[in-house]
Structures are given as C-alpha cells and as structure tokens.
Amino acid sequence: MAxxxxxxxxxxxxxxxxxxxxxxxxxxxxNSLKIAQATVNYIRRxxxxxxxxxxxxxxxxxxxxxxxxxxxxxTELVVRNIFLIAMKLAREENMRVLVGVDKEVGNPYDxxxxxxKAEENSANASATGKKMRKGLAATIKxxxxxxxxxxxxxxxxAVLQLNxxxxxxxxxxxxxxxxxxxxxxxxxxxxxxxxxxxxxxxxSGPDFTSSISLRDVAAAMTDVxxxxxxxxxxxxxxxALMPAGSLSxxxxxxxxxxxxxxxxxxxxxxxxxxxxxASAVNAQAGIGLPVKLADSLRHRVILSPVFDVVPAxxxxxxxxxxxxxxxxxxxxxxxDYYHPEDLTEEL
Amino acid sequence: MELxxxxxxxxxxxxxLMKNEPNISTGLAAIKTLLKTLEISKATTAIELDAELxxxxxxxxxxxxxxxxIRSASNLFRKFISLxxxxxxxxxxxxxxxxxxxxxxxxxxxxVARSRDLIGKFSRPFFAHSTRLLTxxxxxVVLSVLRKAQESGVDLEVFVTESQPNxxxxxxxEELTKMGINSTLVLDSAVGYLMERMDAVIVGAEGVMETGGxxxxxxxxxxxxxxxxMNKPVYVMAESIKFVKxxxxxxxxxxxxxxYRTSVRAGRKDLSSEHPEVDYTPPSFIxxxxxxxxxxxxxxxxxxxxxxxx
Numbered sequence: 316m317a318x319x320x321x322x323x324x325x326x327x328x329x330x331x332x333x334x335x336x337x338x339x340x341x342x343x344x345x346n347s348l349k350i351a352q353a354t355v356n357y358i359r360r361x362x363x364x365x366x367x368x369x370x371x372x373x374x375x376x377x378x379x380x381x382x383x384x385x386x387x388x389x390t391e392l393v394v395r396n397i398f399l400i401a402m403k404l405a406r407e408e409n410m411r412v413l414v415g416v417d418k419e420v421g422n423p424y425d426x427x428x429x430x431x432k433a434e435e436n437s438a439n440a441s442a443t444g445k446k447m448r449k450g451l452a453a454t455i456k457x458x459x460x461x462x463x464x465x466x467x468x469x470x471x472x473a474v475l476q477l478n479x480x481x482x483x484x485x486x487x488x489x490x491x492x493x494x495x496x497x498x499x500x501x502x503x504x505x506x507x508x509x510x511x512x513x514x515x516x517x518x519s520g521p522d523f524t525s526s527i528s529l530r531d532v533a534a535a536m537t538d539v540x541x542x543x544x545x546x547x548x549x550x551x552x553x554x555a556l557m558p559a560g561s562l563s564x565x566x567x568x569x570x571x572x573x574x575x576x577x578x579x580x581x582x583x584x585x586x587x588x589x590x591x592x593a594s595a596v597n598a599q600a601g602i603g604l605p606v607k608l609a610d611s612l613r614h615r616v617i618l619s620p621v622f623d624v625v626p627a628x629x630x631x632x633x634x635x636x637x638x639x640x641x642x643x644x645x646x647x648x649x650x651d652y653y654h655p656e657d658l659t660e661e662l
Numbered sequence: 663m664e665l666x667x668x669x670x671x672x673x674x675x676x677x678x679l680m681k682n683e684p685n686i687s688t689g690l691a692a693i694k695t696l697l698k699t700l701e702i703s704k705a706t707t708a709i710e711l712d713a714e715l716x717x718x719x720x721x722x723x724x725x726x727x728x729x730x731x732i733r734s735a736s737n738l739f740r741k742f743i744s745l746x747x748x749x750x751x752x753x754x755x756x757x758x759x760x761x762x763x764x765x766x767x768x769x770x771x772x773x774v775a776r777s778r779d780l781i782g783k784f785s786r787p788f789f790a791h792s793t794r795l796l797t798x799x800x801x802x803v804v805l806s807v808l809r810k811a812q813e814s815g816v817d818l819e820v821f822v823t824e825s826q827p828n829x830x831x832x833x834x835x836e837e838l839t840k841m842g843i844n845s846t847l848v849l850d851s852a853v854g855y856l857m858e859r860m861d862a863v864i865v866g867a868e869g870v871m872e873t874g875g876x877x878x879x880x881x882x883x884x885x886x887x888x889x890x891x892m893n894k895p896v897y898v899m900a901e902s903i904k905f906v907k908x909x910x911x912x913x914x915x916x917x918x919x920x921x922y923r924t925s926v927r928a929g930r931k932d933l934s935s936e937h938p939e940v941d942y943t944p945p946s947f948i949x950x951x952x953x954x955x956x957x958x959x960x961x962x963x964x965x966x967x968x969x970x971x972x
Contacts, residue, residue, distance in 0.1 A: 425955045427902055428970040430742065430773050552950060552959050588950065588957050590788040643961045655956075 327364045330357065331380060338388035346490050347393045347547065348462060351582045354397040355458050362451055369441035370409040374657075377402050390621070392548045392556070396582050396652075401455055403654040408451045412442035424655050461636070465580040466491050468636035474576055475499045475541065482532070482539045482568075484511040485558040486520050489545035491578055493521060496543070509535060513560050529560050533567045542568045544625075546579035546633070550589055551649055553627030553642025555579070562623035565630065574631035581636055584645065586653040668714055669721035672699065676722050685802060688728045689735030689903040690774055695722060696739050697767040706756050711763075715740060729919045730869035730877050730940070734906040741970065742770050777901040777954035778803055782810035785899065785952045789816050794861045796853070796889075799825035799879035800834040801866025803899040807952075808864075812843050820845045821856055825879055827937050853885050863889045867900040869920070870953075872909045872967050874945035874960025876900070877920055880938055883913075886947035895949040902953045907967050910942045 334357045338350070361380055367373040381398040388394065422429075469491060475481060486493050496508060500523060510520030513529050520526050527535055542564060548556040555577055557565075568575045627642040640648065672695050679691040699718045705711035719736045723729050743763040750762055781803060789795075789811040795818060797804055811818060820838055822845055825831035831847060838845035848856060863885055867876035876882070876898055889896050910916050918927065921938040945960030952958075955966065 426969060427738075427905060427955065427966040430738070430770060430902065432769070551957075590790075643959065646959055646962055647965075 325364065327360065330360050330364075331383060335384055335387045338384065338391055338394065346488065347583065348466070348491065348580070350391060350393050351397050351462055352459065354394050355401075355455060355462065358398065358401045359452065359455055362448060362455060367444040369444060370405065370447070371441065373405050373409075373444060373447065374402055377405065392585055393582055396548075396585055397458070399586060399654075399657050400458065400582070400652050402657045403652065404454045404458075405447070405451055406654050406656075408447050408454060409442050411450065412446045422650065424650055462580075462582065465582075465636035466494055469578055469580060469634055470495050470498045472634045472639055474543075474632075474634060474639075475503055475505060477503055478506050479503075479540045480506045480509070480538050481541050481543055482509045482511065482535065482564070482573075483520075483524070483543045484561060484564055485545045486510050486524065488558070489578070491580070492543065492545045495578060496521070496524070507538075509539065511560070511564065529563070532564050533570070536567045536571045536573060539568070539571070539573050542573055542575040544575060544577050546577040546583055547622055548583050548585045549577070549579045549633060549645055550585055550587070551646040552588060553630065553633075553645045555625050555630065555633075556622040557625050559620045559623050562625050562629075565625050569629050575629060577625075577630055577633045579633045579635055581648075581652060584635075584648055584652065586649045586658050665714065665717045668699065669717050672718040672721045673725055676725060676727065680727060685806075687778075687802060687901060687903075688731035689901065690771070691727075692722055692732045692735045693739040693767070693771060693774065693903070696736060697764070697771060700743070700760065700764050700767055703760060705760070708756070708759070711756075711760070723919065724924050726923045726925050728868045729924070730906065731904060734869050735903045737907065738903055738905070738970075739767065739770060743767050774901065774903055777903070778806045779810075780954040781899055781901070781952050782807050784957050785897070786811060786814060788862070788897065789818060791817055792819060794819045794821070794859060796821045796823070796856060796860045796863045796885065797834065798823045798831065798863075798865050798882055798885055800830040800837075801899070803866045803901065804864055805834065805837055807899050808838065808843060809841055812841060818843055821848050821860070822846070823848055823850050823853060823881065823885070825881060826850055830879065850881055854888050857888050857892045857894060860889070860894050862894060863896045865896070865898055867898055867904055868940060869906045869908070870898070870900050870904050870951065870963055871942070872905075872907055872964045874948065874951070874958075874963040875910070876943050876948065876951075877906075877910075877916060877940050878943065880941050883941040883943045883947070886943045890947050896947060898948055898951045900951060900953055902955050902966070905963060905967055907971055913942055916940070916942050 334353065337345075337353065357380075358377070361376060362373075365376045367376050377398060381395065384394050384398075385391070481496070483492060483496065486496065499505070500508075508524040509527050510524035511529055511532055512520065512526055544557050544561050544564065546555045546557055550556075557577070565575050627645075630642045633640045633642065633645065635648075637648075675695045675698055676691055679686055679694055680688070683691075696715065696718060699714060700711075703711060703714055705714055715736075719732070722732050722736070743766045745766075746759065746762060750759060753759060785807050793816070795808075797820060808818060808820065820843055822831045822835045822838065824847060825834075835845050835847040865876075865878055865882055865885070867878045869877040871877065886896050908917065916938075918933070921940055922933055922936055923939060926936055927933065945963075948960050950957055950959060951963060958966070
C-alpha cells in the first residue's frame, strides 16, 4: 500500500474505499510511517476534492472520513492522530486567512491562568472554503515533509555509545529501528546488538545482530547496557503501545536497572488517555487460522495480542524527531499537534 | 463597612451557602462570598479593598469548613480579579476598578460552576460495565462523576470505606444507594483485604498541591499506598480551584490549619492527642488527576500553578 503519490483518482469515494481496504487487508501490519504517509495523501485528496463552504463544513468533512476509516480499521491509531493533526492545521489556516499571519492567536487549551477569561466566540467566524483550500493544501503537504525527515532526525539523536550492548525487539517490522541501528553501527563500535525474536527458531533480525529468543531475555539482561524498543502509540501519561512481548522485556530491564528507550516520531503521540488501551486495540486483532482448525476451536478464546501497554515508569526516554522526551513530559507535546475541541469529540 | 461587621457577614454568608446548597463545593462557596464582598465594597483604594478581602478570607478560614479548599479558591479568585490591564489601574476613580473586578469575579464563578460537569465528561471513558471501584469518605465530585457514569448506562460496583473518625463514608454510601448504584460500605481496616478485587481507586481531594499530590481525608494515603503495591490505578477527581501553591515534603510538613479544624485548634498549643483530619498523598501514588482543565498527570499540576504565579 501507501504509494507516496496517490493514484490520480478523482472520485473521493473511490479513494476512500481504496484507503480503508489497504488498511484492513493482509495479516501483517504495514509499518506506521507508511500508514501515516498514506493517511496524509488521503487527506490531501479530501481537501482537494470535497466541497466545503467554511471551517465547520471542512471539519465535518474530515470528521466523517475519519469515522469511516476508524470504524473499519479501529486498531490503526496513527490514522486518527494524522486526521486530528490535519484538523488542527485546518483551524489554524482558517485563523490565518481571517486575521493574518502576524496576529497572535491565543492558546486554545484551558489553563489555570485563563479561567477568568470569558469564552470567545471567534469559532463562528470563518474564511471561505475557497480561500482555505490552497493554503491548507500547502500546510498538509508539510506534514509529509515532516514525516519524511522524522526518521533521519530520530537517528541523529545519539543515544548509543562505545561498547554498548544493545537489546532490541521487533527490528524486522520497524524500519525506523533498523535504520537507527544501522547508522549507529557506522559511527560507533558497539559490543553487541541482541535482536529478540518471539519465535524460537526465528532469526529474522538483521545480520549484524545476534538473535536471541524472548524466553532468554531475562537471563541475557545482565550483560545489556541499553534496551531499544519500537513504539506504536504513545499516550500523554507517557505509557505506550509496543509490540506484544515488549512488556516482559521492559520488566526484565527494570529488574537490572537497564535504561529503556522508545523510538517514537511525532505522529505516534496520541492526544487522548486510554483507560484500557490493550484490550481496546487487541480485541480487534484477529489471527489467521486455517478453516478446519478454526472450526474445531470454535468455543475457545485465543489470545494473540498484537500490542502490550508498557507503563511510563518502565521507560527511561522517548527518542522523537523533535528531541528526547521524558515519559513524564509527554503531555506537553499534545498542544503542539492537536486542538482541544477536536479531542472532546466522541469519535 | 467596618471590618468586624464584614467578617461576621462573610461567615454567615458562607455558612448559609453551604447549608442551603448541599451540592456546592467549599471553594465555590468561598469565592461567592468574596464576590459578595466586592459587590458591597465601598473601598476607595486598592489597599482598602485588599484589607477587606484579607479580613473576609481570614474570617472564612476561622470556620470549620475545609481551610485547604477555602485558601486555594480565595488565592485564585484574588489573583484573577487583580489581573487588570495597566491602563485600568491608572484610573482615578476606584469605582471603575471595582466594577472591573466584579465582572471578572462573575466570569470566574460561572466557569467554576461548570467544573464538575467537565470532570464527569473527561472521566466517563474510564468506567466500563461492572468496574469495581474503591472510594474513600464523602466527596461531592466523586458522587457527581459516579452519577454521570450511572446515567449513561454503566453499572458500577462501588465500595465505600466508612472513613472514621466522622464516618463520612456512611453518608457517601447512602447517597450512592439512593442513586441506585450498587454500593457496599466497608471497614477502613478492610482496604488491604479488598484491594486485589478492585479495578481502580477513585477519590476526591480537599486540595491539590504543587507537587501533584493531594491533601484529602485521613486514610487516603494508606489506600493509595496499598493500591500502588497491588498495581491498581488511583484516580483523583478535583476541580482546578483546589490547586494550592503549597509544597508539602512529608506529613509533618502539612500546614496545621489544613490538618485540624479551626474549632479543634482554637486556643490549644498541644494537638498531639487530636486525630488529624487529613493526610498528604504524594504524587508517586497517584495515576491521573481528572480536573476541569482536562486529564492531568501529577507533574502537570505544578506546571499549571507555576504558569499562574510567575
């Protein structure tokens, strides 16, 4: 999926169907950068092809498309993040057309030091859809640029040092992690890179790594100096969704006081808290069983979680494209990417 | 008006608000009383007005209502009304400034009155069917949050500690039962026994400190420690007018006036034989705080206070 240049279809319904179909098909999940890029392209087509008269129209159009996508692919939290980022940009574009670039627009978040302010009704004012379309197309395109550069920026954060023994997990499904390790290897001489695989005889890690199985992690941890994990989604409280198996690795690391780093680009920062993220996401994660076997197991519950929720206290640092972020500071980044009114919406 | 008359007025005002509106928070009642002072004030200078407000605040703190809530709300109220544009301060006629303060006060009160609804809205997704909750003592915010969850069709199972020495948990239990929520009254000493079965702990707060920790009814700390030990989340429901610029380091660092009701403290030097009313739960035992500003991590509370007071 995810051609960076989306097919030149001119029917928005067709584009939508293709997008959602690509999200839902297949047993293995695409990497989230590709999903993010595909979502941006999808949004670009929406902005170009849909009809909207004002900002309310535009937000509603985006909301409708978002609802459609997440009802069919509810586990793809990245899609939701990108849509919400686009909605904030749409609101900003509206203000830019209305009041100009120089005017400072107040922080829309409720804060203790703004409680005395009367509610402003500027939300009702709107630029015309025509005026917004061009500017918004340009700003949305900037997300693509930011996405493209995010990997390079994450790699540029020097976390690894001479003689480190690094333990990683999920390298084969996270291009960012692989890229990170490859470029670190070029400049630093590390003692060893251990790549954990969840199956016993699986040695699918890159050839510069040594493969160990998940059950050996606790024993191997005594020699490890750093743990690097890929992140699927980060929540504002600093906890994260990571590939299933990460939680036990993080626990083993905590047992031996080994720092754990998560690689998380900006589009993985989710703006909402989740009471029970693991069951919400994993409930939908069906596994492919042969029909015959499935029939004989009809009344069994088969547990095959895709993600673990790793709590904030087990993580030392997030490496993001904008810098290194402490888990306890993650909530500060929310205001950079999201508008509060988009978050109160029940989707 | 004479300061003494102002004081007794404020006390009767506060008492009648708390009596006649059983659901009003102590903080809201305090700022309503302060607004009343503004409305009738004949002050002609800022210093006079300050003296009047000082008198009213100390009068309110001399009642037996929670000093923590009164102090936090009063501090915020006075901070907000005084955030005036520079050209207004230079006005020769103090009446204009008073009017401006009055206006500010009213907007603030309107906003504060909406707090509980907002908290209910933010916390709603955290309750699912047959979630088992442990709560402590009587808390109006927790009550309104649980009501909201119940109204949206979620069947909760709530366990309420008796919360001695005043058995305020009993009142909580009665209110919950009246609402039709499945509630069980339990002994304070049964918390450890029950914890393994709970899904979460949910408590209110008298005050939220700059550390992100809370001051709340005695016993909250032991429940939170137990919850942490058994890996259960601890959720605090608190309006942002309860944020106080205090930084307690341990239990003995809690200001005396927070720990004992005024009538207990009156004229006594040695309080060692008295039961403290509250304890301090440090932020490390709190998972999230649900406030009208949104869902906050304990670390975010301090930041909000610093933004305001610098």
